[in-house]
Amino acid sequence: MEVLIVDWAYLQSVAAGPREELVEQAAFGPDDAYDYVPPPGWTWPAPVKARWWARYEFLDTMTSYKAHFWAGERWDELRAFVDAPLRDALDQFSAPLFWDGHTYASQTSGFSASVAPHACRWNSRLEVMLWLLPEEVAALHHFWRQVEPDLGTLREPFERHLTEPLGWIQDFASFSQLVTEWGDVVPQAARRNWAIIGLRC
Template sequence: MGVCMEVLIVDWAHLESVPAGQREDLVREAAFGPDDAYDYILPPGWTWPDPAEARWWARYEFLDTMTSYKAHFWAGERWDELRAFVDAPLRDALDQFSAPLFWDGYTYASEVSGFSPAVEPGACDWTSRLDVMLWLLPEEVAVLHHFWGHVEPHLGSLREPFDRHLTEPIGWIQDFPSFSRLVSEWGDVVSQAARRDWAVIGLRS
């Protein structure tokens, strides 16, 4: 079985205002529903809390991934194969923007000569009971949003080198539309969080 990930954007200021002992339960319920909600199966895309509840979070499920991290892994494999055929400015921007999406733990940083991630993995001292895969504070989200501004206008230009050089891709991401969609979805997550000055959390499910 593969690793599954639930992605939240959260109002960091709101979470900080809550007693530390209550925060993990709030985040867990936002991601997975109440303990007694056995049928807490949400559709892909965005899910926002009921209007009557405090709107301090939103949940995003990537399309066509069934919350599995395999799609992220294989998108990273495709980018590893593709990046040598991409001009340096776009390659560098996508390296930075995609690091939290493709390479959990930023293992890619040690594999690419000269690559130093602008956003380092965040740490939090109150997540002892949460299985956290991704933790980006609002200031880190803002940095990623900056790189997305450089990637988004040129993402379509990657279709030609993808189709030309990746002739026999395997795994979950086998064509440019699936690769582009995952990157664009991550762009939406980062953008939605950045415009609210929120954080991003990825939990292992």
């Protein structure tokens, strides 16, 4: 999975075909870069190029979305032990991050994500896993401001109640890291009034 933050106003001004090529090259490198391996963290275009995008490579995930799935599984187990204000804010903030329909939603009476990924708005041959417009990114940023100060308080219930290591997210450090990285992506896009795209590798 590759995550881009993009200037949606700029992309809207580009025809659908060239737009796909621009997004694909931003996510996966130039066509002739067969062995291109994105560095972890942020990659920005060279200063001489149009600055309409940036790519974020999640740490320790090997570009796979499995870590996101397992983080959702761990949150499903944990959320019953979290006070309602933090639980509700993290429910909303994590909904696009924890793939496969944020697995806890099907087990939680009355939960409905106010911000959820949706289909790409142009006929794309790219495998788009996540599509969030600038106004949706702004809403996620609001939830992150509620989550960030208290994220560390989840360590105690995590370590008390989630004692069996499972999948890619086996401890609080890995869970917190993934959430915090998403907490870097969202504000970077929100400050620029940009969109977020997640593409399958």
